[in-house]
Amino acid sequence: MKIAVIGLGFVGLVTATVLAGKGNSVTCIDTDERKIEKLKNGDLYIYEPGLDDIFEKNRGRMIFTSDYSLLKGSEIAFICVPTPTVNGKINLSYVRDSVFSVNSADRKATVAIKSTVVPGTASWLSFQIRKDISSNPEFLREGNAIEDTLCPERIVIGGKNAEEMEKISKVWEFTGSPVLKTTNENAELIKYASNAFLATKISFINEIANLCEIIPGADVATVAQGMGMDHRIGKDFLRAGIGFGGSCFPKDTMALVAYAEEKGIDMRIVKSTIEVNKARVKHAIRMIEEEVGDLRGKSICILGLSFKDNTNDLRESKSLELINELKAKGAKIRAYDPVIKELDGVEIVKRLEECDGMDCVVVASEWKEFETSPLYERAKKVIDLKKVVNLRVHPNVRAIGVYRGKD
Ligand code: UGA
Numbered sequence: 001m002k003i004a005v006i007g008l009g010f011v012g013l014v015t016a017t018v019l020a021g022k023g024n025s026v027t028c029i030d031t032d033e034r035k036i037e038k039l040k041n042g043d044l045y046i047y048e049p050g051l052d053d054i055f056e057k058n059r060g061r062m063i064f065t066s067d068y069s070l071l072k073g074s075e076i077a078f079i080c081v082p083t084p085t086v087n088g089k090i091n092l093s094y095v096r097d098s099v100f101s102v103n104s105a106d107r108k109a110t111v112a113i114k115s116t117v118v119p120g121t122a123s124w125l126s127f128q129i130r131k132d133i134s135s136n137p138e139f140l141r142e143g144n145a146i147e148d149t150l151c152p153e154r155i156v157i158g159g160k161n162a163e164e165m166e167k168i169s170k171v172w173e174f175t176g177s178p179v180l181k182t183t184n185e186n187a188e189l190i191k192y193a194s195n196a197f198l199a200t201k202i203s204f205i206n207e208i209a210n211l212c213e214i215i216p217g218a219d220v221a222t223v224a225q226g227m228g229m230d231h232r233i234g235k236d237f238l239r240a241g242i243g244f245g246g247s248c249f250p251k252d253t254m255a256l257v258a259y260a261e262e263k264g265i266d267m268r269i270v271k272s273t274i275e276v277n278k279a280r281v282k283h284a285i286r287m288i289e290e291e292v293g294d295l296r297g298k299s300i301c302i303l304g305l306s307f308k309d310n311t312n313d314l315r316e317s318k319s320l321e322l323i324n325e326l327k328a329k330g331a332k333i334r335a336y337d338p339v340i341k342e343l344d345g346v347e348i349v350k351r352l353e354e355c356d357g358m359d360c361v362v363v364a365s366e367w368k369e370f371e372t373s374p375l376y377e378r379a380k381k382v383i384d385l386k387k388v389v390n391l392r393v394h395p396n397v398r399a400i401g402v403y404r405g406k407d
Contacts, residue, residue, distance in 0.1 A: 001171065003027070004071035004109065005078045006098045008035050008064075010046055010247070010313070011114055011138050012080030014145040017051060020058040022174055027063045027071045039064040047312035047339050050146040068105040076110045076167060077102045078136065082247075083115050083255075090118055090255040096125065103129045110164040112136040112157075116191050116252055118259045122158065122184035134159030135184045136168050137191035142246065143310030155179045158187025192256045196270050199249040201237040203276035209240035209401030210283070220401030221387055240401040241386045242364065243280030245307035245316040250277070281321045284362075284385050284400070285329070291381045291398060292360045296330035301355035301379075304365020304386070305337040305346070312339045319364035322385075334358065338367050355379075363389055 001024045005016040008030040020026045030036055038045055042059065044052055063070060071077060079102070081094040095115050102111055111133045113122055126133045135158035140148035155172045157179060159165045169179050180190075205224055212218035220240045228235025244250065253274050260267045285295075292298050307317040314320060323333050323346060334347050334355055341348060349355060352375045360381040363370050366388045376382045376394045384391075384399040391399060398404055 001025070001076070002074045003076050003078070003171065004029060004074040004102070005080055006030075006071075006102065007079065007081035007094070007115070008032075008039065009080065009082060010048075010142060010145070011140065012078070013039075013044070013046060014048065014051060014140060014149055015078055015080060015114065015138070016062060017055045017058065018146065018149045019171065020061040021054045023061070024171075025061050025063075027065065027074060029065055029068060029071060031066055033066055036064045036066050047310075048145050049143065049310055054146065068101045070105075071102065071109065072106045074106060074109045076112055076171060077106075079111065079113045079115055080138075081115055083117055083251075085251045085254050085258075088254045089258045092117060092121060095121065096128075099125050099129065099133065103131065107131065110134065110167050112168050114138045116195075116248070116255075117188055118192070118255060119185040119188040121188060126160070126184075132159060132161040132164060133184070134161070134164055134168055135187035137187055139191070139194065142313055143308060149175075151175055152177050156187050156190050157181050158184040160184070192252055192259075195249055195252040196256050196267075196273070198237050199244055199253050199277070200269060200273045202239075202241075202244045202249075203273040205238045205240045206243060206276055206280060206401075212401045213403060216403050216405065218403045219391075219399075239366070239387050241280070241366070242284050242318040242322065242400070243277040245318045245321075246313065247307075247315040250274075250316045281318060281325055284322055284383075285325055287383055287385075287398065287400065288326070288360060288362060291383060295326060297332065298330075298360065299332045299334070299358040300326055301349075301358045301361045301375075302333060302335040303337075303352075303361065303363045303370050304367055305335055305340045305343065305348075306365055309365055309367040314340070314343075322362070322364055337365070338369060 003019055003024045004027045005012050006029045008028055016026045016028045079098050081098050084091050113135050122133045122135045137156050155177050157165050157168050165181055209220040212220040224238035227233050253270050257267045257270050305319050306313050334349055336349050336352055356378050361379040363384045363386055366386040370388050371390050372393045382397040384397050389397045
């Protein structure tokens with residue numbers, strides 16, 4: 001098929017590459033000329049395991065351009081542009097502009113919105129351009145994006161036009177995944193409800209972690225394990241830590257609350273989820289202060305900068321929030337990250353040994369390589385804020401959600 005992908009951020013680039021890998025010709029459009037130049041030169045500006053390999057093999061079937069007219073003749077245009085929140089409210093202008101541009105370039109192309117948008121957006125845009133638009137929300141996770149796109153747990157397609165919905169379904173037939181066809185509004189809400197629910201699981205376990213810290217013998221990881229053995233609860237997304245970050249959960253939970261508020265609905269659970277999440281870094285600072293005392297002049301090594309493992313994405317990274325708070329309190333920071341080697345305002349070391357002898361090592365991201373390290377044995381104090389360190393190997397490490405009796 002000839003397919004167009006609009007917006008070459010994380011979702012767009014992964015979608016375009018995987019679809020090219022399945023033999024489709026993909027016109028990749030972004031208004032940012034710098035991105036287009038980079039991609040033409042084979043430079044993928046995101047780190048995602050496995051992506052460069054598929055990209056290299058299939059670049060020949062991909063066109064990179066900022067010129068919408070090149071999408072002419074495409075059967076489907078997937079809209080993957082950002083939907084940031086401004087003052088807590090979703091900004092739909094990129095989605096609107098790209099839908100209008102696709103419509104001007106080729107009115108026959110089926111338009112499928114992958115961007116996360118509030119319920120009613122596809123219907124509103126359908127009315128604007130006098131043509132049915134469909135929804136095809138994306139559920140991939142950064143760091144796991146290739147597998148999530150090749151074998152998603154479900155494909156959700158919303159819309160009014162059965163023929164167009166069938167066409168979208170055909171594109172994803174190779175996944176063999178179950179397909180839910182529904183209204184645009186349901187599809188749009190499924191995406192928000194899913195992200196808000198997952199974020200709620202995280203805030204919930206983080207509150208249980210707070211409780212574990214004051215109960216002798218308690219460890220939140222084992223509590224989560226026992227909870228997860230009940231399939232009604234499920235074991236995933238119950239890892240306690242310094243809270244959720246990234247480009248999705250923080251923005252989507254806020255947008256959902258604001259959207260509901262506008263309609264007169266008070267989303268109390270989602271609001272609390274956001275509140276609990278906001279308090280996580282302060283909680284982490286308290287833990288560090290308990291270990292090292294006054295932070296002025298103290299040297300702290302931070303392991304992990306991105307918002308989670310297997311990505312170089314720094315958006316809404318709790319690790320960066322932590323670094324800023326520590327700096328404001330007078331601490332001297334050095335950081336190590338498996339993939340981020342340069343960052344304005346942060347001294348990044350290339351080898352972990354360069355953090356030897358510092359006052360405290362703080363694990364702030366869940367990379368597998370942080371499970372064990374000789375650094376933990378040599379450090380004065382070690383704090384694990386992501387429940388990633390193997391405490392059987394390193395019993396000297398203080399972890400979030402584990403009882404540590406007061407001295
Ligand atoms: C999330 C969803 O998981 C995807 O399904 C969705 O498609 C995506 O948002 C989106 O809306 O585009 P992502 O933001 O890539 O994916 O990352 P997650 O793996 O969900 O992690 C989000 C944050 O939660 C990270 O900061 C992570 O460290 C934290 N987290 C996750 C926890 O603190 N505990 C957990 O148990 C799981």
